[in-house]
Amino acid sequence: MANKRDKWAQEQTDHLIEMGDDPQDAEETVRDALLMIPEGEEPADYLPPDWVVEGRAYVSEVDVAGARVDWYASDVVGAKWKRLLDAKESRGGAR
Numbered sequence: 001m002a003n004k005r006d007k008w009a010q011e012q013t014d015h016l017i018e019m020g021d022d023p024q025d026a027e028e029t030v031r032d033a034l035l036m037i038p039e040g041e042e043p044a045d046y047l048p049p050d051w052v053v054e055g056r057a058y059v060s061e062v063d064v065a066g067a068r069v070d071w072y073a074s075d076v077v078g079a080k081w082k083r084l085l086d087a088k089e090s091r092g093g094a095r
Contacts, residue, residue: 005034008043009031009034012026013030016029016030021058
């Protein structure tokens with residue numbers, strides 16, 4: 001049976017992942033927080049604020065938009081491959 005601290009750590013890790021943090025980063029954040037907590041202190045006091053976690057989101061919409069622009073602007077990527085970025089799946093294959 002998990003103790004209270006372990007249960008708290010799992011809940012926090014799950015919350016960070018739901019907010020968009022990479023699972024490995026979320027586990028690391030919680031593990032680091034647990035290492036810094038003085039005996040008898042409340043663990044939640046040592047987690048970074050939400051704005052810090054949101055800034056570490058694995059892939060943001062801005063990242064996606066930037067990658068899309070880079071892909072289309074690249075001279076090394078052929079037109080055939082550029083079209084794949086917007087391809088849709090259908091029963092008969094890509095359309």
